[in-house]
Amino acid sequence: MTGATEQDFAPSSIRPRPVRSLYAGNARAVMLRGWRATASTNWLVVVSGLFEPIFYLLAMGIGLGTLVGAVTLSNGQEVSYPAYIAPALLAVAAMNGAIYDSTWNVFFKMQFAKLYEGMLSTSLGPLDVALGEILLALLRGALYAVGFQLVMQVLGLNLSWWALLALPAVLLIAFGFASAGMAVTSYMKSFQQMDWINFIMLPMFLFSATFYPLSVYPQWLQYVIQAMPLWHGVELVRGLTTGDVNWGLLWHVLYYAVMIVVGLVVTTKRLRALFLD
Amino acid sequence: MPAPVIVARDLVKKYQDFAAVDGISFEVASGESFGLLGPNGAGKSTTMRMVGAVSTRTSGELGILGLDPDVHGPEIRSQLGVVPQSDNLDTELRVRENLLVYGRYFGLPRKLVAQRADELLAFAQLEGKEKARVDALSGGMKRRLTIARALINDPRILLLDEPTTGLDPQARHILWDRLFRLKEQGTTLLLTTHYMDEAEQLCDRLVVVDKGTIMAEGSPAELIRAHSTREVLEVRFGSDHNAEVGARLARAQGADGHRVEVLPDRVLIYSDNGEAELVKITEAGLRPVTSLVRRSSLEDVFLRLTGRSLVE
Ligand SMILES: Nc1ncnc2c1ncn2[C@@H]1O[C@H](COP(=O)(O)OP(=O)(O)OP(=O)(O)O)[C@@H](O)[C@H]1O
Ligand SMILES: [Mg+2]
Numbered sequence: 001m002t003g004a005t006e007q008d009f010a011p012s013s014i015r016p017r018p019v020r021s022l023y024a025g026n027a028r029a030v031m032l033r034g035w036r037a038t039a040s041t042n043w044l045v046v047v048s049g050l051f052e053p054i055f056y057l058l059a060m061g062i063g064l065g066t067l068v069g070a071v072t073l074s075n076g077q078e079v080s081y082p083a084y085i086a087p088a089l090l091a092v093a094a095m096n097g098a099i100y101d102s103t104w105n106v107f108f109k110m111q112f113a114k115l116y117e118g119m120l121s122t123s124l125g126p127l128d129v130a131l132g133e134i135l136l137a138l139l140r141g142a143l144y145a146v147g148f149q150l151v152m153q154v155l156g157l158n159l160s161w162w163a164l165l166a167l168p169a170v171l172l173i174a175f176g177f178a179s180a181g182m183a184v185t186s187y188m189k190s191f192q193q194m195d196w197i198n199f200i201m202l203p204m205f206l207f208s209a210t211f212y213p214l215s216v217y218p219q220w221l222q223y224v225i226q227a228m229p230l231w232h233g234v235e236l237v238r239g240l241t242t243g244d245v246n247w248g249l250l251w252h253v254l255y256y257a258v259m260i261v262v263g264l265v266v267t268t269k270r271l272r273a274l275f276l277d
Numbered sequence: 278m279p280a281p282v283i284v285a286r287d288l289v290k291k292y293q294d295f296a297a298v299d300g301i302s303f304e305v306a307s308g309e310s311f312g313l314l315g316p317n318g319a320g321k322s323t324t325m326r327m328v329g330a331v332s333t334r335t336s337g338e339l340g341i342l343g344l345d346p347d348v349h350g351p352e353i354r355s356q357l358g359v360v361p362q363s364d365n366l367d368t369e370l371r372v373r374e375n376l377l378v379y380g381r382y383f384g385l386p387r388k389l390v391a392q393r394a395d396e397l398l399a400f401a402q403l404e405g406k407e408k409a410r411v412d413a414l415s416g417g418m419k420r421r422l423t424i425a426r427a428l429i430n431d432p433r434i435l436l437l438d439e440p441t442t443g444l445d446p447q448a449r450h451i452l453w454d455r456l457f458r459l460k461e462q463g464t465t466l467l468l469t470t471h472y473m474d475e476a477e478q479l480c481d482r483l484v485v486v487d488k489g490t491i492m493a494e495g496s497p498a499e500l501i502r503a504h505s506t507r508e509v510l511e512v513r514f515g516s517d518h519n520a521e522v523g524a525r526l527a528r529a530q531g532a533d534g535h536r537v538e539v540l541p542d543r544v545l546i547y548s549d550n551g552e553a554e555l556v557k558i559t560e561a562g563l564r565p566v567t568s569l570v571r572r573s574s575l576e577d578v579f580l581r582l583t584g585r586s587l588v589e
Contacts (some may be wrong), residue, residue, distance in 0.1 A: 020351060020426055021348070021351060024351050024384065025384075026384050028375075028382075029378070029381040029384065030382075032378065032381060033367070033370070033378045033381070036370060036374055036378060037367070037369035039371055040369070040370065040371065040374070113365075113367070113368060113369070114363075114365035115365070115367060117331075117361070117365050118361075118365040118366075118367065118379070120331060121329060121331050121354060121359045122354055122355070122430070123351045123355035123382070123383050123384035124351075124352050124380065124382050125350075125351055126583050247582065276331050276332070276333070276350070277332055277334065
């Protein structure tokens with residue numbers, strides 16, 4: 001035994017931190033666990049989240065929309081008010097689903113359930129745990145988004161064939177928020193700190209060109225909003241469902257790609273620092 | 278003797294400047310049952326976490342199954358079963374699901390895990406509880422489920438951090454019986470405890486740990502032989518007189534060459550013949566409220582080595 005392992009030992013000790021100590025290629029097991037836990041305890045809560053953006057669409061879009069009339073897009077195209085806010089709410093649906101699982105649920109598992117401590121004493125690595133949890137949160141976001149887009153289709157709010165690409169786009173958005181949400185949550189120590197997340201989410205939801213164009217704000221405030229992730233999601237999805245497509249949309253894609261990578265890296269590092277000290 | 282599966286040499290773990298583990302060395306052979314005995318804060322759990330490859334050492338050498346945990350963490354963990362000091366069962370899952378899901382964390386095939394889960398539920402005497410919620414189990418059942426879970430990957434080494442703390446005597450005996458079976462099957466056990474009876478029951482060999490260092494090492498019988506007498510006489514004089522009478526006894530017995538420990542509630546006299554000491558005391562005109570002659574235990578060894586009791 002010792003002979004072979006001494007040989008193993010030499011080359012791998014040269015490489016500083018081998019990837020395999022972070023990743024066992026088994027994020028699936030973490031997802032399966034989440035799936036079982038949700039299925040056996042709180043699937044009703046999960047399904048209820050599907051309706052929130054639909055209520056907004058009905059109340060604001062149909063109700064308020066009769067007062068507002070049409071909105072002119074940046075390419076000069078005129079769209080009805082419901083068709084204007086629906087893509088924004090679609091992005092919000094993806095965001096909400098991803099955020100529920102990756103913030104409060106993760107916080108509970110980290111602080112009280114000691115779930116990750118148990119997982120990381122198996123052959124799972126921190127990246128397996130991060131990826132598994134984030135993909136699970138992504139799925140919840142995707143579920144909400146797909147449900148919402150079906151409603152949009154029924155109400156005739158998908159104005160272009162580009163709307164098909166809104167599905168991969170919302171996956172990307174959910175992935176980004178899940179990844180960033182878990183990264184931020186991994187630093188949270190108390191319920192008060194967790195409330196800050198809500199404190200940021202609500203204004204972001206209201207002001208990210210969700211219900212009216214960004215041009216109503218002074219320039220400096222527009223920059224602030226454009227730095228926030230939801231605005232990029234809203235612009236991306238709105239471009240696709242209304243058919244206002246241009247190369248500029250790729251910037252939004254890039255924004256989310258960066259968010260995903262940074263979130264994953266930070267979460268993995270944090271899990272290692274917390275549970276494999 | 279078979280090759281050691283755990284080798285620790287001058288193992289140190291520091292939190293900032295504080296050394297929780299301060300230069301510990303020991304070896305555990307395959308199939309052996311090895312104990313870390315020590316009071317609260319001795320560094321037992323910290324040592325276990327390093328051996329479990331979930332905590333990196335500050336300095337020293339550590340080899341688990343011939344591998345360095347700094348480099349081969351996942352490979353090592355795949356060969357270990359871990360029972361942590363406080364249960365971390367998955368309360369969102371049912372009893373049997375806990376085993377199934379945990380097995381999948383090791384990347385084991387579903388069918389194999391399902392079959393082992395049923396065997397382990399039987400082994401842990403949890404038949405009929407498959408669908409129960411974890412929160413609804415008693416403390417002893419939770420502990421047995423945690424042990425069953427730790428066995429799902431058929432580990433070569435089982436790490437048990439205070440497996441029976443907080444359980445009633447009956448639950449402890451059930452657990453000891455299960456651990457004994459594992460030992461008979463050849464599983465290597467590394468366990469911590471601050472109960473000397475547990476150490477005496479389960480450990481082939483043990484180290485007495487205090488403040489992050491090893492005070493003594495050996496089999497329970499060896500330790501008692503080396504650090505205590507065959508028998509101990511325990512006498513109580515009531516809390517008012519204990520200290521004063523104890524001091525008198527210490528002078529008198531000390532002159533006879535016997536060691537005397539004066540504890541807050543009783544006086545211990547170490548002698549190979551406890552009855553004879555009791556006769557001497559009563560002849561000297563002292564009237565203990567109660568007296569007891571018993572065999573020396575690891576508790577006495579600990580007292581001798583550290584001047585403190587093991588369980589406060
Ligand atoms: N993460 C940590 N940060 C700082 N100090 C720590 C940490 N973990 C343990 N310690 C300290 O290290 C010492 C040893 O702790 P450890 O948990 O290993 O003791 P123990 O022997 O398991 O005690 P017990 O019987 O109470 O479980 C204690 O003084 C503890 O406060
Ligand atoms: Mg401990």
